[in-house]
Amino acid sequence: MDLQFMTSLGLIIASFALYIGIAIYNRAKQTSDFYVASRGVPPVWNGMAIAGDWMSAASFIGMAGTVMILGYDGLAYIMGWTGGYLLLTFLLAPQLRKYGRYTVPEFIGDRFDSHTARLIAAIGTMIISFVYIIGQLSGAGVVLGRLFEIPSAVGTIIGVVIITIYATFGGMKGITWTQVAQYLVLIVAYLIPVIFMSLQITSNPLPWMSYGEVVSKMGEIDRDLGISEFFAPFASSDKTQFIALMFCLMAGTAALPHVIVRFYTVSTMKAARWSGAWALLFICLLYLSAPAYAAFSRFILLTQVAGRPFTDLPAWTESWIDTGRLKLADLNNDGILQWNEIQISNDIVVMATPEIAELGVFVIGLVAAGAMAAALSTAGGLLIAISSSFAHDIYYRLLNPQASERKRLLVARISIAVATVVAGIVALDPPGVITQIVAWAFSLAAATFFPVLFLGVWWKRCNAQGAIAGMISGMLVSGSYIIAARYFDFSLFGIIDTGAGLFGAPVCLLVTYVVSKMTPPPAQRLQEEVMDLRYPEQMTFKDGEVWMDEPSK
């Protein structure tokens, strides 16, 4: 029970109390205006909520580490995860907002007027969210494992218990403002250490301006060590893999069921466009800082840790070796730690760096609280996507349309608990590092949903048969490529498992198009609904004519 442990735990508990407090406060207030269906969350705040929901353990814990270890090749994650917001905001969000359904399966089921399509979309949502949540639980495991100085697997079990309780009781209502708070906690926790490191290394408080010189300095050190330069393009993966990964993350971002849901809480198509813009601005505060984080921590490791004798290593190394994510081995038995003798997992870089840079107990504790906020807010959004797919789209709409409100809520809670526990068991021995697991979820979303949502919104001739065939083929192609590449060393054009969506998405698009063309067109009513999405709310498309609502005042 040292000071560090108490500080970290105290900050985590305090931030949790804040989230639960906000959830309770909002619930009480909402009962009165429960039936005013339009929420009308202002775009700036909704942007923050989207950012909190969106930035997961992969962004917070994993990304800087990935850039540090992969160098330039890690930037595919940075560009992919931000560039996707353009596809989402330009091509899907406003139209989906006007259509006015609550979940992705609900949109697909109603747009194509097909319960089969609804069922497949619900199953797809559950699979994607489930894969994604494994990454979150594995992230919570890293944080809690370090906190209690126990193996990450045990930390994961604690995380599963916390997240199950949190999501089943707290996460069902009033989640928007909780996510705003979680965004603020995580962004402050991310920026403080990177600003301090910038001051320490370059005496400039603005890391975004200063880390460029550190990057170029590292290029020199790398050349001296005889390893490939940090910023050298495509040193650790092929160019095709870089492009494939970036594509999957972008298309996946636009089609992630739990993110699309957040665009329904704004009032209009216009508000959806502004929400997307604000969301990316808030997200980029972190994404612009991650490469700085990566550069600074690699620089400190290169210059201050490598080269030391094994008998004189800083204290932080020991606690990270205990979690099983850091390995230091004297390969050439000279008693000195060399750069190539450090094996550091992507997932611990952000958590370990404040300790490496000796930033003090408060900052280290804050980072732990921020990481938990990131894992928790995304896990909350994902669990709601899973439970609404099952309880609303499958159980209520398909299996038991007479189910009472209470029974549906019970089914939703049970599905949350089951999903968390099963994902927790998988996360005990995660099948990859956090960013990699999360990238699979994006590849699957890119291949299952993006082409179908895109065609469903923009092409009135797209029909149920096409959508069903497209979703199934996209999911199968991506899923089998991931498995073949991960476990059987299969690869095409140098593309590995994380880039699987580059094959799945075009297959899905083509199959949807061809099958739609070969089968009868959708009903006139459905085609008119799609035409209607071209125009703002005030214009209505009916019987081949466009009508405009006059303001009532």
Add this chain to the structure above:
Amino acid sequence: MKKIDKAVADAYFNKRVRNIVVYLTLWFIVSFGVVMFAQPLSNFTVNGMPFHYFMGAQGSLIVFIILLFVNAIQSDKIDKEFGIDEDENERLSSGKSIDH
């Protein structure tokens, strides 16, 4: 409800689509375009980093943010040009979103 000329409604849609095509072209150039030519572009330096690294870490992100805000502002302008009233939009869309 007042019927409006189909040509007017089509003009609205075409204007929006034309803008989106321009934005997505720029999006493609700063992300995929720069990656495809990463090696030749690494020869000059911006903000202390080789250009390809700068674009991946900072440049493309900034362009993305600008494009999203430009889209929001331009779309508002087009709405105004066609006499769309946001208050009326809000009134019409309320009841179509589900609380959660």
